[in-house]
Amino acid sequence: MKIKFSFLILITAILFSCKDNNFYSMDDFAKVEKIDAHYHIYTDENVSVDQAEKDNFELLCINTYSGRCERVADAQQWLTALHKKNPETVEYTTTFCLDGWDEPGWVDNTISWIDQCVADGAIAVKVWKNIGMEFRDKDSVLIMIDDPQFDPIFKHLADNGIPCVGHLGEPKNCWLPLEEMTTNNDKAYFAQHPQYHMYKHPDFPSYEEQMAARDRMLEKNPDLTFIGCHLASLEWSVDVLADFFDRFPNASADMAARMGQLFYQTRNDHEKVRDFFIKYQDRLLYGTDIIDSGGDAVPFQKNMHETWLKDWEYMVTDNTMTSDLIDGEFQGLKLPKEVINKIYFENAKKWYKLQ
Ligand SMILES: [Zn+2]
Numbered sequence: 001m002k003i004k005f006s007f008l009i010l011i012t013a014i015l016f017s018c019k020d021n022n023f024y025s026m027d028d029f030a031k032v033e034k035i036d037a038h039y040h041i042y043t044d045e046n047v048s049v050d051q052a053e054k055d056n057f058e059l060l061c062i063n064t065y066s067g068r069c070e071r072v073a074d075a076q077q078w079l080t081a082l083h084k085k086n087p088e089t090v091e092y093t094t095t096f097c098l099d100g101w102d103e104p105g106w107v108d109n110t111i112s113w114i115d116q117c118v119a120d121g122a123i124a125v126k127v128w129k130n131i132g133m134e135f136r137d138k139d140s141v142l143i144m145i146d147d148p149q150f151d152p153i154f155k156h157l158a159d160n161g162i163p164c165v166g167h168l169g170e171p172k173n174c175w176l177p178l179e180e181m182t183t184n185n186d187k188a189y190f191a192q193h194p195q196y197h198m199y200k201h202p203d204f205p206s207y208e209e210q211m212a213a214r215d216r217m218l219e220k221n222p223d224l225t226f227i228g229c230h231l232a233s234l235e236w237s238v239d240v241l242a243d244f245f246d247r248f249p250n251a252s253a254d255m256a257a258r259m260g261q262l263f264y265q266t267r268n269d270h271e272k273v274r275d276f277f278i279k280y281q282d283r284l285l286y287g288t289d290i291i292d293s294g295g296d297a298v299p300f301q302k303n304m305h306e307t308w309l310k311d312w313e314y315m316v317t318d319n320t321m322t323s324d325l326i327d328g329e330f331q332g333l334k335l336p337k338e339v340i341n342k343i344y345f346e347n348a349k350k351w352y353k354l355q
Contacts, residue, residue: 022336024316029309030056032340036308037348038062038229038256038287041090042071043294044078049086051301055308060287060348061092062165062229064128069097080120091354093165094122096153098131102138107149111156123352124163124227129170132210133196142205146216154217158224163352165254167229169210171261172236174198182236183260185325218248227285227351228253235261238276245283252351256287259311260325266314267330274333281339285347286311315340 024032039059041048052059061082063075072095079092094117096110114125127145135143143149145168157164173181174190175198181187190197198204205213211233218226228234228251234241235258245251255262266273277284288307292300313319318334335343348354 023334024337024340026309026313026317028316029312030054032056032344034058034286034308034344035060035348036288036290037227037285037352038254038289040064040289040291041079041082042075043292044081045292045294045297046086047294047297047300048290048292048304049082049089050297051304052089055305057308058088058348059090060123060352061090062126063093063095063122064126064167065095065097065130066128069099072097076117076120076122079122083121091123091352092121093124093126094118095126095128098135098143101135101143101149107152110153114153114156114162118160118162123354124165125157127164127166127168129167129196132168132213133170133198133204144205144213146213146220150217151220154221154224158221161225161353163225163227165227165229166214167233168214169207169233170196170198171230171233171258172207175207182264183325184327185257185260215244215247218251222250224250225351225353226251229256229287230289231255231258231261236265238265238273242276242280245280252283252285252347254285254287257289259314260323263314263321263323263330264326266333267326267328270331270333274335277333277335277343278339281342282347282350284343285351286315286344315343 033056035058036052037060039048039061041059041061048059061079063072063079065072076094083090083092094114096113100106100109131143131145137143145166154164171186173183173186174196177199178187178191181190194200198207218224226248231241232244232251232253234244241253262273288311290304290307310323314321314332315335317332319332320329321332322329
């Protein structure tokens with residue numbers, strides 16, 4: 001009888017451990033190889049790299065054309081140097097400027113700049129929301145991402161297998177008054193950056209027009225590998241994002257700075273969000289949008305570690321959680337290991353052609 005009872009315990013233990021083997025735990029965080037596929041470093045210090053190595057992360061640093069063109073060139077230099085110094089930990093993208101847009105050599109000069117950056121080590125090219133929200137041509141017409149002048153550039157990227165990473169438009173919240181926004185981080189960002197709060201600028205294109213311009217650009221360039229930043233600005237609905245993935249098989253999306261919208265949707269319909277992650281497990285890349293501009297290392301590294309750990313808890317456990325990004329409680333997704341490995345590592349390698 002005693003033997004039979006021990007046998008039963010053994011079988012139960014084996015079954016239990018097999019079941020558990022399909023999932024990671026909080027203790028696995030530092031053991032699993034991960035990539036933060038949307039990170040910014042605008043300093044030549046090693047603060048981010050040191051913490052990334054402790055937490056088993058590689059950093060994909062995205063150079064963005066915000067500010068002046070000189071800043072883009074400076075960041076290209078820093079990131080090239082940082083990548084050469086830490087080839088196992090740092091990869092980076094380049095971007096291009098719109099200075100000289102109305103002059104005849106702009107397209108050729110831009111292609112030469114991109115090729116030089118790629119030869120130096122950049123792995124992709126970023127386009128930002130200031131296309132569609134800020135830059136105007138000599139006739140004061142707003143330049144949209146499907147402007148024909150961009151066609152030879154996107155064709156060049158597609159022909160040469162260079163991925164394009166695009167933050168185009170903004171979260172849908174941007175077109176709402178502050179009090180109607182769904183997440184606290186959007187409320188804070190648009191309160192601080194009223195120039196990008198489109199609710200206050202009804203003369204600019206609508207959310208739907210921004211998305212339509214992006215989609216027309218992708219329709220013109222079916223061979224272009226596209227990574228849509230911030231859940232491709234379709235953060236408010238996993239159904240709409242699913243439809244985007246179905247329409248554009250060469251498109252993926254990172255979730256940088258949009259965890260709040262995922263938490264919000266999870267709070268309302270946990271099963272729907274979990275099913276979405278499982279169905280589109282090949283199309284989603286983990287990323288944070290953390291910006292390292294130098295400064296005090298200790299609190300910065302603490303924030304990096306805590307952000308990464310909180311997102312890990314959401315992805316791998318079914319804990320009941322809260323976040324200062326939204327009001328109320330939500331439950332972690334507890335995604336299978338296979339899905340986590342893709343979202344945290346394999347998809348970034350695949351979509352940015354790092355293999
Ligand atoms: Zn970013």
